[in-house]
Ligand SMILES: Nc1nc2c(ncn2[C@@H]2O[C@H](COP(=O)(O)OP(=O)(O)OP(=O)(O)O)[C@@H](O)[C@H]2O)c(=O)[nH]1
């Protein structure tokens with residue numbers, strides 16, 4: 001093959017590959033996506049199970065699944081991403097790989113992601129921040145929040161496992177947490193906006209999350225239909 005034919009061949013091959021890829025796209029790929037992110041064990045699968053009413057495995061050993069799970073929930077796709085951050089028994093190399101994979105997924109799908117939920121464990125979070133602070137690094141949850149904001153993917157923070165802290169400590173703890181995400185106290189002023197608190201184990205907070213998801217999905221459809 002001379003160079004010209006060779007280039008032509010390559011061009012056609014690329015075209016063919018693209019066509020094949022497009023052909024493989026399902027209806028699912030065209031729907032708006034809501035992504036669920038967070039450290040391991042914060043309750044991501046619990047939330048996904050509540051929303052999808054599907055048999056999503058909960059409470060399994062952290063960090064085992066590297067897979068990105070997508071669920072068709074009718075007018076949107078719910079994406080359960082693997083847990084990020086430090087996990088006992090997991091090599092740093094694997095942890096970094098997971099983080100990279102999550103970031104890659106978000107970048108590749110950013111046009112279709114209309115909302116994102118970062119879940120945190122109310123009891124574990126302040127300790128995580130303190131440990132990271134002493135190392136002069138940004139906790140990955142905050143890094144992720146800033147990344148999602150930058151891409152305009154409407155991040156909201158779900159503060160889960162509220163049953164694990166005393167009622168008396170609630171205001172103090174929540175004020176501290178929202179401040180870390182750049183929202184000054186009192187925490188209550190952020191509740192309809194970016195913060196949701198709940199006990200997903202008991203289904204508490206699910207309605208509030210659904211209101212936020214529906215808002216994101218409706219806004220996406222409104223803009224799309226205008227075009
Ligand atoms: N106390 C308490 N436990 C909860 C709550 N929500 C979920 N859990 C429990 O937390 C554990 C982890 O929940 P999962 O939903 O599997 O967490 P995950 O974020 O999907 O974890 P990975 O898949 O490992 O990343 C399970 O034992 C849940 O039952 C809650 O509101 N309060």
Ligand SMILES: [Mg+2]
Pocket residue numbers: 044045046057058059
């Ligand atoms: Mg899970």
